[in-house]
Amino acid sequence: MGYQNLCKGSKRLIKDLNRAIVVNFIRENGPVSRAAIAAYTNLTQPTLTAIINVLLNTGIIHKNGKGESSGGRCPALFEFNSQYGFIAGIKIEIDRVLLGLIDLGGKLLTRHEEAFPRGSTGKQVLKVLKRGLEQLPNPGRLLGIGIGVSGFIDMDRGVVIFSPVLNWRNVPIAAPLEKLYKVPVLLDNDVNSLTLAEHWYGAGRPYQNFVCVTVGTGIGSGVVIDNKLYRGSAGGAGEIGHMMIDPDGHLCACGERGCLEAVTADSFLVRTAQDKGIAHSIEDLLTAATNGDRCAQDIFVMMGENLGIGVKNIINLLNPQAIILGGERMNASPFFLPAFTDMVRHHSFPDVARELIITEAQLGEAGFLIGAGTLVTQAIFEPPLYTGRKPGRNIIYATT
Ligand SMILES: [Zn+2]
CATH class of the missing domain: 3.30.420.40 (ATPase, nucleotide binding domain)
Incomplete structure (x- = not known):
């Protein structure tokens, strides 16, 4: 786009930007008064009125009840209409x-x-x-x-x-x-x-920098840096499951050896349980651990330690505020979380480890749909x- 086109478009762009700022302020903070919107946006009274009218007409916001009276007439409050579509x-x-x-x-x-x-x-x-x-x-x-x-x-x-x-x-x-x-x-x-769902509506809400790690059939992660999902140059960021932690290790589904996934995912748990003659499925292994079988519990401890090694590397690379753990295998978290936390806290730089928050995802399976x-x-x-x-x-x- 040439400079002239940019100038022609800029008036419209400013108009659209102002609308975006107003609607997002109402969406994130509503119900809010006109005075609160004006104070936040610094828009002139006529401009703000015009924007509010457009938003009211489209139905994306509506007037909701009355605010607190400051002596005179009660000011209307504006609220985002989450049922708009x-x-x-x-x-x-x-x-x-x-x-x-x-x-x-x-x-x-x-x-x-x-x-x-x-x-x-x-x-x-x-x-x-x-x-x-x-x-x-x-x-x-x-x-x-x-x-x-x-x-x-x-x-x-x-x-x-x-x-x-x-x-x-x-x-x-x-x-x-x-x-x-x-x-x-x-x-x-x-x-x-x-x-994205955990960032907007779940455990990630308080953080601008965090990594969401999922455990289960595969090991994956989503990386939020400065409030934005980091996707990498070809959408491949966050493939923590294929971080190599042992070049001579077990063969991974991706064809490489020693991937984190090969010593952390469900396939690892089942394979180890079979080798030790404890169980033949995840469900059986989980039942055995729940019933107090120490050998079964030890397999989850190994998994927790391995996961901790992978996540520790991520922490030292990105220094996030929080690690959020999710995925279907969180149903075994009592058995692997202590070993995981121990590995992360005791083997990262002291200042980084002290500040780091380790927490569980809040939205469960629904989070995938909400996030999409x-x-x-x-x-x-x-x-x-x-x-x-x-x-x-x-x-x-x-x-x-
Ligand atoms: Zn792999």
Whole structure:
């Protein structure tokens, strides 16, 4: 874009920016009075009135009750309308699709799942996805669809570059759905979407810098730096599970040796339990540990220590405020968390370790769906300076 175009566009941009600032202030702090918005934004009275009127007319905010009287008339309070529209949040797993509907406040309204055979192609899963979307109720305006998938994702193009779990390479997901539903479709790594949900609505709310680590079938992480998800140059950031911790170690599903995942994930737990003749499945191992079997408990201790080694490296690299642990294997946290915490706290630099907060994710499985939907919410409310990835995303500000 040339300089002249930039000047022509700047008036409109400032208008859109001001709208974004006002709507986001109301969304994050509402209900708020006109005086509070004016104090925060420094906008002139006529400009602010014009913006509030536009937002009231679109229905994205509404007047709510009365504020505290300062002697005269009670001032109206403005509140964000989280029911303005809805977003479908989706998680594609190895043999099923989870679907949910969330409102603009991140509330999960419904949940549905559709199974598919393992080894299905992208095209086949797209059909399952459409079937699932048709099962969701229609509560009003659908603003977009957000999808989380395990693997490397090209967010700009909405393509799964590589998913070892699904054995997919270069599978376009967003474009076919956008064509069909005529709404923005955003695709991201599933752990990234969980991390986004925890950041907006869960355990990550107080932190600008944190790492969300998931444990279970695989080991993954989402990295938030200065309040933004860090995705890396090709969407591959946070692949903590394939951090090499022993070049001569066990063969990992990715083809390398000694990955963290190979000594931390469920496959490690089951393999070790089988070798020791304790159990043949995760469920049995967990039952044995719960019943006080020391050998079973020791396997979880080993897993906790191994996870601690990987996370310790992340901590020394990024110095986050918090580590948030999530994923399905948190159901065994009483058995591995002490060993994990011990490894992290006693083997990191003292100042870093003392300040670090270790906490559990709050949203559970629903977090994946809420996070996928939040990809769209974030795109909608992102100040227009940072958009431009996809046309037509900014529905709120696009109105005149
Ligand atoms: Zn690996």
